[in-house]
Every structure is written in C-alpha cells, then in structure tokens.
Amino acid sequence: MPHSNTADRADKGDAAHEVLAGVLRAHEGRLHVLLWQRAQPPHEHRWALPGGRLRADEDVETSIRRQLAEKVDVHKLSHVEQLSVFSAPDRVPGHRAVATAFLGLVPSDVDPEVPADTAWHPVDEPPATAFDHERITHAARARLSAKLSYTNIGFALAPAEFTISELRGIYSAALGYEVAATNLQRVLTRRGALSPTGRTMPAGPSGGRPPALFRFTNPGLEVTDPFAVFRPPTGRG
Template identity: 50%
Template sequence: MPESVHVEVLTAVFQVRECADAGHTLHVLLVRRDGEWSLPGGDIGDRDTLSASARRHLSEQAQLTRVAHLEQLTVFSDPDRVPQHRTVASTFLGLVPRDIPADRTSDDVAWVDVAELPALAYDHAQIIDQARQRLAAKLSYTNIAFALAPGAFSMSELSEIYGAALGYTVDATNLLRILSRRGVVVSTGTVGRTGRSGGRPPSLYAFADTVLRVTDEFATLRPPM
C-alpha cells in the first residue's frame, strides 16, 4: 500500500431507545470531531487489530465499553471520500442492548434517531445506511436481536425492538411463533410488570444464545402489505 494512503476505522453503533413522542426508535452514536458530527473512530493503533481499534475509539471518544455485538461491515475506499488526504475506512456495525445505560452524552457525544440525522462528515451517513441495511437483513436469518434486547423481555417489547430496527410494525404473535420455531427465544417462566392499561402481566422471554448464529439461512422478514 502506498505511504500516502491513510487507514481509519469507523463504527456505526445502534441502540433502540424509547422516546416519549415517537415510541421505540433506532438511534446511532455520534461524536463531534474536528467540529463535525461523525461516527466514532480514527487511526489504527500500532499493535491493534481493526476491531480492537474500533473498541478503543468507542471507549475513548464516547466512554462506551459494553458493546454486545461488533462485526466488520465493509471497506469504503473511494479516492475522494476524504478530500484532504486519501483515506480508506474499515467500518464496523456495533449493537448495544436496551438495558445497558448509554446516556453518557455531552456537547460532543450524542445518541441520535437515525431518521433525524444532522449533517455528517464525509460519507458517514452512507456508512450508517449500510450498517442499518446489514442489521435489517440479519434480523431475518440470525438471532442478532439478542444484542439489541434486554436480558428478559415481553414479546410486545421485542416486537417494538424489531420494528424500530426494520422500520415497520412487527406483529408480536407472529414474531413469537417464528422465533420459537427456530429455537431463538425461550420462556423464562416469569412475568413482567403490568402495563399502564392494566390486564395480565406479560410472560417474559430470553434469547437462547447470546452469540451470533444463523437460524434460517433462507428466511426473510417482510413488511406487512
């Protein structure tokens, strides 16, 4: 590789968060670097792997140390993606569960609804879009939602998490049928708190595995017609 080429790592970290006026929505972690909102990232350490560099920048720039899932996304290598200097970006997708506090925000760190992104540096909006597409695809044929869900959840809560990540409403009954058939979720034998409207306490479930695995390589989750 020519000495004039710079290599950086960038990570799109998602968390589903509940907003009073919008319900559950997918948020992405942004940091302000060089006066612009950007994805967390930067140089690769002399002795770091790419993933270790990604985790280091998340910790140093946003004090985020608990990421339930991190995977390499793709490489962005357009010669003009960074005008000042030829820069290749190795990008990552990261996921944080709902029950992990992620409120360490400041003037330079923020969790932002992906539907309301500010102006971002360079091609970072494109990276976020690709990361969201990767997440949506893997929700269909893997158990990746374990990295977005709390340790125990009702199916209505899990359907809201799926819906926020996919961008459309997901029926809780159908979701339970699909995930139970694939052995993705199991009953905890406990119940949660009754909602504001009363009624029976909801049954609680948990993911059978907390590492990524393919559950149905030919499956797709489709939006309602």
C-alpha cells in the same frame, strides 16, 4: 496532459487507515446511531461516527473497541462485526484515507455515558454528517436489518429479559416498519431463538394477565434460518 485529482492524491503517498463504528440502539420506538460533533475543519460542526486512525500495534477490531471505550465510553458492545471497507479516493478531503467500518450494537436498556459533544440521533433523521458517514450509517442499518431476518441478532438489541411487546418494539424500530407481536413470537420460537423464563412482569393498572418474560436462548450470534427474510406488511386496496 494534466494529472487528474485522483492521481494527485495518490502521489501524496500511502493512504491512511482509519476505523469507524456505526453503533446502533433501539430506543423509544426508533433506531438511533451514536455520533459526535466535529470541532475542527474539515466539516467543522458536522456530526461523525466514532473512530480514528489505526495504530501500528493493533488490528482493526481491537482499534475500534479501544477508541469507543476511550472516546465515547462504550466499553462493552453486545455485538460488533466488520461491516465493510470504504475506499473511494475522494471520500475525505486532503490526504487519502481508507476506512474499515464496523457495526456495533447496544441493548435498548443500556444508556452509555457519552461526552458533551456526542449524542444519539435517529437513523432516519440524521443531522448534517461529515464525509461519507451517512452512507456508512445506512450500510450499518441495512446489515442489521438483513441479519434480523436470518439470525438471532436481536439478542444484541434486547435486554436480558423482555416481554414480547417490548421485543416487537425493538424489531419494529430496527427494521423501520411495524412487526406483529404474535408472528414475531411464533417465528423466533419455531427457530429455537426464544425461550420463556417462567417469570412475568407485574400486571398493569387495568389488570389482566401479567405479561410473560422471555429471553434469547443463545446470547451469541448464530444463523437460525439461512433463507428467511422479514418483509414489511403489504398494503390493501
């Protein structure tokens, strides 16, 4: 009986272990992911998540932070967490590779310097991606969307200080649907996640009350309402 492709791959020895990062940022009203364009086959010219092989002397989080700093100049993520392990035998051609994927977040007012082959792309309109990296990107967005409901993870997407209008734009970009500013402020304030700074932005050219500046009370991840779920607005009619 002939061997299956899966068996043939397994016979080649232990799987390689790589780490990958879905680095996300809210920018100009959309959620973007950081990708680099491959120059060599397989999947030449396709776009890939940053990362690489796990070294024998490092754990997976140390590895992804090192590789982001070395390859795409992301030295300091505002938040990083392990996302999932992707281990389908055929997820990459050739020798089997298991990937430990991470979710990384960059504040909206930070624009890391990246190499010429690296760029931010809208998550909802990605270019042709390599391997299973589009699937990993969607998993990263799903994790972020879920955590925006029940934690204060918005701190990792927002500047240190912001108006409620700016925060509404960030949440809308990350969730993929419009969020009401007054409802967002009410929910986050009730949970103790949001605090006024006592300062305001300059009034616009049309005058009016200067918008107040807010900050996240705790610039570190915490569960604020374990049973909360943000939902898109329902249509009428």
